[in-house]
Amino acid sequence: MFQELEQRISAAVEAQLAASYDLSLSVSLEQPKQSSFGEFAIPVAFQLARQLKKAPKQIAESIVAGLGSIPGVAALEIAGNGYINVRLDRAAYAGSLLRPSSRAPQSGGKIVVEHTNINPNKAAHIGHLRNAILGDTFVRMLRAAGRRVEVQNYIDNTGVQVADVVVGFHYLEKKSPAEVKALIDRPEQPFDYLCWDLYARISSYYKDHPEALVWRGDTLNAIEAGEGEIAELAHMVADAIVAAHLRTMLRLGVMYDVLPRESEILHLQFWAAAFELLKQRQAIFFETEGKNKGCWVMPASAFKTSPENDESAEDDSKVIVRSNGTVTYVGKDIAYQLWKFGLLGKDFYYRLWFAYPDGHQLWVTTDRPQTDKAPDFGAATEVFNVIDSRQSYLQDVVVAGLRALDFREQADKSNHFSYEMVALSPRTCVEMGIELSEEDKRRPYVEVSGRKGLGVKADDLIDKLIETAQAEVDQRHAEASAEERRRVATQIATGALRYFMLKFTRNSVIAFDFHEALSFEGETGPYVQYAAVRAGNILRKLQERGESLPDFDAVLTSEALGRQLASEDFWQLLLSASKVNSAVDRAIASGEPAHIAKYAFQLAQAFNNFYHEYPVLQETDAERRAFLLWMTRYFREQLLATLHILGIEQPPYM
RNA sequence: GCGCCCGUAGCUCAGUUGGAUAGAGCGACAGACUUCGAAUCUGUAGGCCGGGGGUUCGAGCCCCUCCGGGCGCGCCA
Incomplete structure (x- = not known):
């Protein structure tokens, strides 16, 4: 609803500009600095000031004068040096939320998201969790926006x-x-x-x-x-470790559609097909002299953006096939990326690995024809590779490979969804008994190392979080069965973990700290869960008192909504709760799941304020009581929808 | 040496394509439970947005430069 209005308003202003100034430009809306300024701010007059050689304020006045009434908009005001501030018709807005129209499913091709991708040789650690949780949440965001998504988890089993x-x-x-x-x-x-x-x-x-x-x-x-x-x-x-990884990830609600494996890329000669293409289209060449003599290389000019001179270009070129004839990792990655877009001219065979508890099927590649009918995998229109930012150079080479093959469109649709590493805070290292040099102690963080066995195992962290949450649950709900308390503690613990991994933007290094990660207060997953639980408590209490929800449609007429929403407080609460879709779109556009996490927190904060300020069940005025109950139910729905996108479950109580 | 990222409150971090008075959590301090169960809420203190120059109506955000920190740059994956 919020976005529809946004589009409607900018379209109206654009039409007005075209009519009176013969200008065609896209008008964007902003959120005003202060909520008292209205719901949208249009800064377009500033953009035009120079071009039209007029004061912004004057331009704004002329635009407002020319605009007719816009459905859903109550008023347009000029403010500051030339902002046009928009005030919405509150009753109409609330009415449209009361009778929601389902979100139009967006069309578009399939999006492949590859994430997790852990070497199957040891237990998963916290760095892998960041990858999987980021990837899984991005998938949930895309699906919430109506996109078709296929989740791949690549297994380097050879x-x-x-x-x-x-x-x-x-x-x-x-x-x-x-x-x-x-x-x-x-x-x-x-x-x-x-x-x-x-x-x-x-x-x-x-x-x-x-x-x-x-x-x-x-x-x-x-x-x-x-x-x-x-x-x-x-x-x-490899199979046993992959099974262990899948179990670990399922604890956090992370699931996959297909596991493409290195062994099949080898046995089905994927590389040979890609090699032929690369040679044919002269994307790589055979080096006859210099340090790369005898290798097939991709010239640096293909993937370096900096202006290169010819001498350094040779030095920086990337070996794709070694002089002994074996292919490098990047070469295989190019073949895999081509397959993801359906450009390789080859496909895997597939067999069912297992079905998840909810029935979702997980398939794995195989090198022999199978009788099972598998879904169609690959052939995406856009690809996101969730990979550590340290591998950006290799990802650039892969994309350059596609471009050199003249698959320009697919190269543009190849996204390195990069993120910074998870390191350990020096304090946590000390707690874990890891010895640090004097130099390391002064660092803001210490890098984990699989080779040294230095790091926090994912399952250990999850266990510890559950244990900590369990102590709280036991204390608060001694009456519940042990099994149920365990389940609630698990939901809280995994909610805390997912939120923790999502609250930071992707390019910030996380210095993992047990103390911070084990916190259930403030900007955390449990805080958001608690707000949703509280909303649920009000509705449950109502039923326990033998009452039922009013017929909102009948009681909350346009007039009633107008009366209640004259309160600035209620209006701001409702407005912020109505922006889930808007937050999702913004987060997809910026590729930042952290934006959804932030929105979830703000939503929970808004509800906790509401909860504290307005005792819903004590309200005696019938219309106001109905309104408060509707707000409660609406907040709960919106909180649950947001938590679902974050992959965080909702405990029945806390 | 070359490339990329980071530097915002004591700490950890947000900050929409450049927009109105730079925000949040934690920590500190002072308050609020006879309630819809306080994993909550209210208030206070805390900032030359690393330094300097530039671009313009306007810069935390863009450009240049310097300082400090991190990560890449293999016929490893």
């Missing part, structure tokens, strides 16, 4: 990291596949935790015994060949 853990099992611990299988099935020590330690161990072993690196090479070869005990081990390890 890479160095998996190989290293396999080296650990095979060479260091001399374990057979059967013995490793027993470890996977053992309930007392989670397998992903065991691999976390093993990976750190083999990494430090390489340091002291560089000759052991031949094991890695042999293992990689065995994995690629796909046969023998080592290949079997690699499959078992």
Whole structure:
């Protein structure tokens, strides 16, 4: 509703400008600095002042004079040096919220969002959580806006990291596949935790015994060949860890549609197809001299924006195929990106991995034809890759590859949804018993390292959050069953975690701190959940008293709404609660899930004010009581809708 | 050396395409529970938006420069 008015008003002003000045420009509306100025501010007179050589105020006056009445608008005022401030017809606005028209589903092609993408060789850590929660929330935002979205989680099951853990099992611990299988099935020590330690161990072993690196090479070869005990081990390890990651992410409500795997990219010759295309269209060339002699390279001019001279261009060019004929990671990534857009001329085979508790199906790629009929994956019109900002250079190369192949449109629709890393606050390092150098102690944060086994495991953090929330729930609701208290504590804990990961904008480094993350007060997920619980409590209490909600349509006539909304307080509350869709659009446009988190907090804050100021059930005036109840229900709906987009569940009580 | 990011209240962070008097949470201090259950609310204090120059009606935001911090720049992934 809010956006429709916004569009209607700017269209009216644009028409007026075209008629009286013969100008065609798009008029944008702003939110006035103070709410007392009205609902919208139009600064267009400032833009025109120079062009028309007139004072902004004069222009504004002439525009207002020329504008007829706009449906839904009560008044236009000139303010300051030339702002046009818009006041809405409050009763009409509220009336349209009371009888909402469903949001028109937007058309458009499929959007592929790739996120999570964790090496399947050890437990997920807090950095991975930021990736998955950002990606999942962005998906929810797009879906809330009516877009069709496919969620991919790429699995690098044949890479160095998996190989290293396999080296650990095979060479260091001399374990057979059967013995490793027993470890996977053992309930007392989670397998992903065991691999976390093993990976750190083999990494430090390489340091002291560089000759052991031949094991890695042999293992990689065995994995690629796909046969023998080592290949079997690699499959078992990767599959078990992927299963663990999926369980961890499901705890936070994160789900996927399809898992494209590196092994299929290899076996189905995706790279060969991409290589042919790249050669054919001369996007890469064979280097015959210099340091990259014998390699297929992409010239730096393809992906560097800076003005380059010819000498440095050669130095900076990116190797795609090594002189030994093997392809680099970026090369495979180009093939994968081409497949995402349906440009490769090849497809995977798919088999059902499992169905989530809610019935949603998760598919995985395979290299053999299957009897199951899978959905159509890939062939997107736009792609978002949720990847750490440290990989922006490689993402640039991938996009440059598409552009060099003359897939300009798809290159423009390839988005690196980048975010900064999650590091650890020095204080948290100390709490965890991690030894810091004097230099590190002075730093604002300390980087995590999988190789060193330095970091906070995702499941440990979630467990700790649940434990902390549980203590509060136990204290407040001793009467509830243990099982139920556990469920509520889990909802609060995961809500707190998701909100924590979303409250920062993407390019800010999070210095993870247990004290902050475990907080349930102030700008947190539980604060928002609590507001929705309170709204629910009022409605529940009403029923417990044997009353039911009034017939809002009948009681809240246009006149009644006008009377109640004459109160500036009520009007501002209603207005802020009505902006969910507007917040979603803004957050999508800027690519910032943090904007939704911020909006959720403001909405909750507004409701908590309302809750404190107006005892709804004590109200005796029938019309006012009906109005307050309607506001309560409306706030609850809007809070729940916003929480859903953030992927935060609503506890029945707190 | 080259490229990208960051610097806003004691701390952690917001700040819409440049717009009216720069905001929030935490922390500090002072208050509010016989209630719709206080994981809440109200109030106070706290700012040369890193420094300097420029662009214009107008700059936290754009340009230049300097200072401080981070991350990239491999025939690793």
